[in-house]
Amino acid sequence: MDLRYTAAEQNFRSDLRSWLTATLPGVGAPPPHDDWPARRAYDLHWQRLLFDAGYAGVDWPSEGGGRGASPVEQLIFKEECERAGAPYVGVNFVGLLHAGPTIIAEGTPAQKERYLPAILRGEEVWCQGFSEPDAGSDLASLRTRAVRDGEDYVVTGSKIWTSHAEVADYCELLVRTGDAGNRGISWLIMPMDTPGIEIRPLRTIEGTTEFAELFLNEVRVPVANRVGEENDGWRVTMVTLSFERGTAFVGELLECIRLLGEVRGIADRLGLLGDEGLVRRIGHLVAVFDALWALTKRNVSEAAQTGIPGIGGSVFKLSFSEHAQALGDLAVEVLDRAALCADPLDAPDGGALGNAEQLHNWFKSISLTIAAGTSQVQRNIVAERILGLPRAR
Amino acid sequence: MDFRIGDDQRELAQGIRAMLAGRLPLEHLRAREGHEQAIAADDWAALGETGVFALTLPEPSGTGLGLADTAVVFEELGRGLVPGPLVGTFLAASAGIVDGAAEGLVQIGVHTASRPGPVLVEHLGVLDALLVLDGDGPGQLLRPAPVGGAHRVEHPLDPLTPLWRLDALPFGGSVADDRGGLWHRGALLTAALQVGHAAAALELAVDYAKERQQFGKPIGSFQAIKHMCADMLVRSEVARAAVHAAACLSDDPDVVVAEAEAAGCTPGQMLERSVVGAKLLADEAAVANARASIQVHGGMGFTWEVPLHLHLKRARVLSTNFHSPADASAALAAYA
Numbered sequence: 001m002d003l004r005y006t007a008a009e010q011n012f013r014s015d016l017r018s019w020l021t022a023t024l025p026g027v028g029a030p031p032p033h034d035d036w037p038a039r040r041a042y043d044l045h046w047q048r049l050l051f052d053a054g055y056a057g058v059d060w061p062s063e064g065g066g067r068g069a070s071p072v073e074q075l076i077f078k079e080e081c082e083r084a085g086a087p088y089v090g091v092n093f094v095g096l097l098h099a100g101p102t103i104i105a106e107g108t109p110a111q112k113e114r115y116l117p118a119i120l121r122g123e124e125v126w127c128q129g130f131s132e133p134d135a136g137s138d139l140a141s142l143r144t145r146a147v148r149d150g151e152d153y154v155v156t157g158s159k160i161w162t163s164h165a166e167v168a169d170y171c172e173l174l175v176r177t178g179d180a181g182n183r184g185i186s187w188l189i190m191p192m193d194t195p196g197i198e199i200r201p202l203r204t205i206e207g208t209t210e211f212a213e214l215f216l217n218e219v220r221v222p223v224a225n226r227v228g229e230e231n232d233g234w235r236v237t238m239v240t241l242s243f244e245r246g247t248a249f250v251g252e253l254l255e256c257i258r259l260l261g262e263v264r265g266i267a268d269r270l271g272l273l274g275d276e277g278l279v280r281r282i283g284h285l286v287a288v289f290d291a292l293w294a295l296t297k298r299n300v301s302e303a304a305q306t307g308i309p310g311i312g313g314s315v316f317k318l319s320f321s322e323h324a325q326a327l328g329d330l331a332v333e334v335l336d337r338a339a340l341c342a343d344p345l346d347a348p349d350g351g352a353l354g355n356a357e358q359l360h361n362w363f364k365s366i367s368l369t370i371a372a373g374t375s376q377v378q379r380n381i382v383a384e385r386i387l388g389l390p391r392a393r
Numbered sequence: 394m395d396f397r398i399g400d401d402q403r404e405l406a407q408g409i410r411a412m413l414a415g416r417l418p419l420e421h422l423r424a425r426e427g428h429e430q431a432i433a434a435d436d437w438a439a440l441g442e443t444g445v446f447a448l449t450l451p452e453p454s455g456t457g458l459g460l461a462d463t464a465v466v467f468e469e470l471g472r473g474l475v476p477g478p479l480v481g482t483f484l485a486a487s488a489g490i491v492d493g494a495a496e497g498l499v500q501i502g503v504h505t506a507s508r509p510g511p512v513l514v515e516h517l518g519v520l521d522a523l524l525v526l527d528g529d530g531p532g533q534l535l536r537p538a539p540v541g542g543a544h545r546v547e548h549p550l551d552p553l554t555p556l557w558r559l560d561a562l563p564f565g566g567s568v569a570d571d572r573g574g575l576w577h578r579g580a581l582l583t584a585a586l587q588v589g590h591a592a593a594a595l596e597l598a599v600d601y602a603k604e605r606q607q608f609g610k611p612i613g614s615f616q617a618i619k620h621m622c623a624d625m626l627v628r629s630e631v632a633r634a635a636v637h638a639a640a641c642l643s644d645d646p647d648v649v650v651a652e653a654e655a656a657g658c659t660p661g662q663m664l665e666r667s668v669v670g671a672k673l674l675a676d677e678a679a680v681a682n683a684r685a686s687i688q689v690h691g692g693m694g695f696t697w698e699v700p701l702h703l704h705l706k707r708a709r710v711l712s713t714n715f716h717s718p719a720d721a722s723a724a725l726a727a728y729a
Contacts, residue, residue: 001402001461003641003648005394072394083655264729276723283725287670291631294396294638301396315630318623376616382626383619387599390614 003297005072012069013076019053020084030087033208040125040167043090047122056120057096059245064104064112065120071245071304075296078250088251091164095119095126099172102187102240106228115170115189127168129159129190129214130237137377139174140182140234144216146175152220153177153188155196158213165199165212168192173221178231187233189225196220206363246299246312249320252368253296256324257289259361262354263331269347272334281330288323292316311386314378321368321375328362335359396641402465409466412443413473419700422474426552429545430519431476441497445470445479446486450495459644460578464585464636471589471679472596474703476553478502478516479586480579480714481524488575490534490568491522502538503579504562505715515710517543517557525562528576528715535565551706577664580672580715581643584636587675587711590704591629594682597701598622598689605691612689621685628678635674639667658728666728673721679708 005013027046031038050056059074060066069077080086089096100119103111118124135142144157155175162171171190178184190197196219201209228236264282267273299312332339338355339362347353369375383389416439425431440446447455448463463483470479481503486494493499499521504514507527514523522536542559549556568575599622602613612618642649642664653663683705687694694701712718 001396001399001637001641002645003394003396003638003652004645005651009394079655260729264726273726279726280719280722282729283722283727284673286666286725286728287635287673287722288631290667290670291635291638291674295631295634297394297396297638298634301394304395305397311626312630315627318627319631376620379620379623380616382623383613387619387622387626389599389602389619389622390611 005076009070009072009076012073013080016055016077016080017084019055020080020086023049023053024084024086027087036164036167036209040091040164043087043092044122044125046087046090047092047096047120051121056122057100059247060096060100060120061104064100065116071247071300074245074247075250075300078247079254082251082254091125091167092119092122093163094128094168094172095124098128098240099126099170099189102172102236103227105239106187106236108227110224111189111227124169125164125167127162127165127171127192129162129171129173131161132158133160133213137374140185141180142174142176142185144173144175146177146186146188146221148177148223149220151223153186153223153226155188155190155216155219155221158215160202160211160213162199162212162214163210165192165214166201166209171214174233174237177233182234184231185233185237186230187227187236188221189227190219190221191225194219194221204363205366206360244308244313245303246296246316248313248372249316250296252324253289253292253320255361256320256327257293259331259358260285260289260327263327263334263358266331266347266354266358267334269349269353270334278330278334281326285323285327285330288319292320292323295319311382314373314382314386317373318375318378318382321365324361324365324368328358328365331358332362396637398465398637402462405462406465406469409443409445409469410473412439413469413475417473417475419474422476422553423700423703425476429555431516431553431555437477437500438497440475440477440479441495446483446497447495448483449487454495459640460581461637461640461644463582464588464640467582467585468589468592468633468636471586471707472593473589474553474593474700474707476707478520480582481520483582484524484575484579485522487578488569490524491536493521503714505576505579506713512559512562513546514543514557514559514562515554517559518545518555523562523565524568524575525565526570526576526579528573531570532568532575533565534568535563539563551703551710553703554707554710576715577643577668580668581636581639583711583714584632584639584668584672584675587672587679587708588629588633588636590708590711591625591632591675591678591682594679594686594701594704595622595625595629597699598625598682598686601690618689621689625682625685628674628681632671632674632678635667635671639664639671642667656728662728666725669716669721669724672716673718673725676708676712676718676721680705680712683708 031042057066058069058077062068103115132142146153146155173188173190175186176184177186196217198215200213202211202213204210295316335355338345342359344356345353384391448458451457478500481501482494485491485501491501494501502516502520502523504525520538523538525533543557546556602618605612649660649663653660687701693699
């Protein structure tokens with residue numbers, strides 16, 4: 001048990017840090033949240049810079065064109081990028097973290113050659129068509145139907161929570177090709193310019209269009225675009241989940257640590273640090289976020305040795321999501337009426353108060369106990385798979 | 394970096410667990426509930442013989458291990474509800490303050506409370522010496538232990554932690570302390586004990602939830618119970634990671650420097666921050682898990698027979714040692 005980085009890991013960190021220091025000043029500020037074409041251009045440009053420097057697909061295996069970095073190096077990569085304020089993965093999320101790894105694991109040689117380089121080079125954007133209005137936590141009940149017609153599947157149904165669909169080139173799509181349940185599902189690559197796709201932006205609680213709904217009306221997807229066997233798409237999807245190396249929320253965790261420092265700073269400027277209860281809540285979150293950083297290192301170490309992050313992934317997410325919300329609630333309480341205003345305000349002593357960013361984070365934190373598996377489903381998983389409690393409900 | 398619990402550490406934990414199961418099983422320990430001396434001298438010596446107090450001493454008198462290994466051992470002592478002044482005796486042995494501590498021939502207490510009011514000291518009547526730490530100045534050693542004028546508390550919270558009341562502590566001789574190192578190690582190992590209590594409460598809850606049948610099925614099949622158990626696991630895993638990180642930092646000055654740089658504080662602050670945070674989360678996990686486990690056990694959880702009250706009470710005792718949760722969270726705010 002140690003927290004000592006090897007010489008190779010330290011070199012990886014210092015090279016990356018030098019590159020970030022040299023590169024980030026030329027990247028510029030991110031575009032406004034709702035300007036999707038600009039966000040696409042900005043995120044793809046960043047991906048291209050990573051590619052040219054040899055950091056594209058840092059977590060992808062080398063046979064997929066990635067860097068094949070160890071889990072510990074992946075952790076260092078995310079840590080340094082977050083600390084340096086590098087752009088978030090953004091519109092490249094699905095391609096880099098889900099569709100790409102799926103094609104690496106299950107795609108044909110032709111599919112790999114066609115799709116992987118374009119993701120790494122920052123040329124093509126992917127979105128995800130998994131969840132449906134009636135298939136959320138129970139994803140295997142999805143009903144979007146794909147019927148064989150010659151060399152095509154004809155796909156009809158609807159998908160929801162599809163991030164950046166408006167600017168995506170491809171969609172990783174789960175469809176029903178067989179019987180009900182998880183054995184009748186197939187995994188398709190759907191070009192987003194195919195006729196029959198209607199995209200309807202979905203406004204979030206914050207008022208932004210982070211997601212979209214997809215309505216698919218007899219969309220023709222070539223059978224050659226299926227990844228894996230027909231009706232084997234559930235297994236194909238699960239294979240990709242095993243790519244997770246315990247680093248899923250590193251950026252978000254370090255961001256919370258930074259935001260907590262800013263909340264303390266705001267409380268100080270507003271003269272609130274005499275409030276012992278408030279001070280203790282701040283201190284408690286320091287302890288929790290530090291512990292979650294330690295737990296991240298434990299999960300990454302587990303993944304480095306065994307290939308999977310062990311029991312820690314669900315444990316991490318349950319605790320992190322709850323405490324990110326506690327931070328958000330603390331921030332809006334400290335800001336009091338300034339948190340009624342999403343426009344940036346000045347502090348009483350001059351300078352920006354930081355209310356807009358804290359309010360944005362408060363909204364974002366609300367999604368954390370829902371996205372990527374609700375906390376209730378996570379608790380069932382922990383209780384049944386880790387603690388061995390009986391499955392019957 | 395490999396922050397997993399190592400194979401050696403798992404073996405160490407299993408060895409301690411097996412030793413406790415054979416030599417100090419719970420029914421044996423519980424036979425001394427309410428006794429003036431919570432653990433018999435020969436049982437204490439058996440712990441000494443196992444090497445519990447000498448883990449960090451160099452060979453041949455000790456085993457030359459680090460605090461990470463020691464934390465693993467102390468978690469097992471907590472899980473096994475071993476009573477007695479474990480932390481004080483370890484500190485006295487590891488710093489070479491009192492002869493015989495390493496071998497378990499003497500019992501050395503540690504007192505850290507600094508709030509005004511009556512002074513309550515655990516195990517005082519049977520101590521050979523009492524170490525008094527306040528976290529700032531050098532520690533003091535009261536030898537012999539100040540039993541004159543002390544009154545034994547008739548009804549201590551924990552029946553396996555006898556308690557004495559004094560009006561005030563006398564002054565003793567200063568002990569060499571490497572810049573608060575005694576406080577630091579004591580807080581860390583108290584936190585490790587607490588992780589053991591948190592883990593034991595979880596294990597008891599899960600075992601009971603699998604066995605206990607109501608409405609024709611094991612209560613562990615109900616989501617309400619599952620979710621309580623999942624939350625207990627989250628608390629103990631997060632606290633354990635914090636304790637182990639603090640222990641690894643204590644064992645490796647180079648790592649402290651690197652981590653301090655990343656966190657923007659001094660190495661000394663980094664150590665303080667890691668230990669205080671670990672103590673806070675371990676205290677919370679121990680108390681909250683004992684409470685939750687009692688709830689899972691229903692009415693039986695409220696009885697004297699089921700040992701959950703012992704975990705809850707010990708967790709309460711330990712949470713008042715070194716940093717209390719209120720002091721810890723107040724101190725940590727400066728690091729935000």
